[in-house]
Amino acid sequence: MSLPVGAFSAQVQLPCSVFCGPDFSLRVCGLAVSIDTRNLVLLVPGVSEYTNVPQPGERVRLELSLPVSDTSAGAKYLALRACVEHVIETDDGARQIRFTFRKVSFKDRGNEAPPKSKKLAGKAWRM
DSSP states (O other), rough: OOOOOOOEEEEEEEEEEEEEEEOOEEEEEEEEEEEEEEEEEEEEETTOOTTOOOOOTTEEEEEEOOOOSSSSSSOEEEEEEEEEEEEEEETTSSSEEEEEEEEEEETTTOOOOOOOOOTTOOOOOOO
């Protein structure tokens, strides 16, 4: 029996970092409040006019921290590249930013993959 394919949506409260600007060097922290298969809504509380909040159309890198439910499991996060769809300023001075994305990857927090080694041409193991 297969489940019908439909839109997935979740109201969450997970810490999220947005890396934007030249070479993704600027970091903005917020709280992801909604996520589905193509969109993420981030709440950035109490930002000032001097805070670098990404603007509509800008491409960013997001890291969404996932909760750890087992003591033997390490901290995980979702890494994704996204585009800012729109930014809404709320009455309390916070900003709500909607991102759209296509591809998500799971990563271990603090354990980056080693760089791929290059194979040397013409060298092979012999027995």
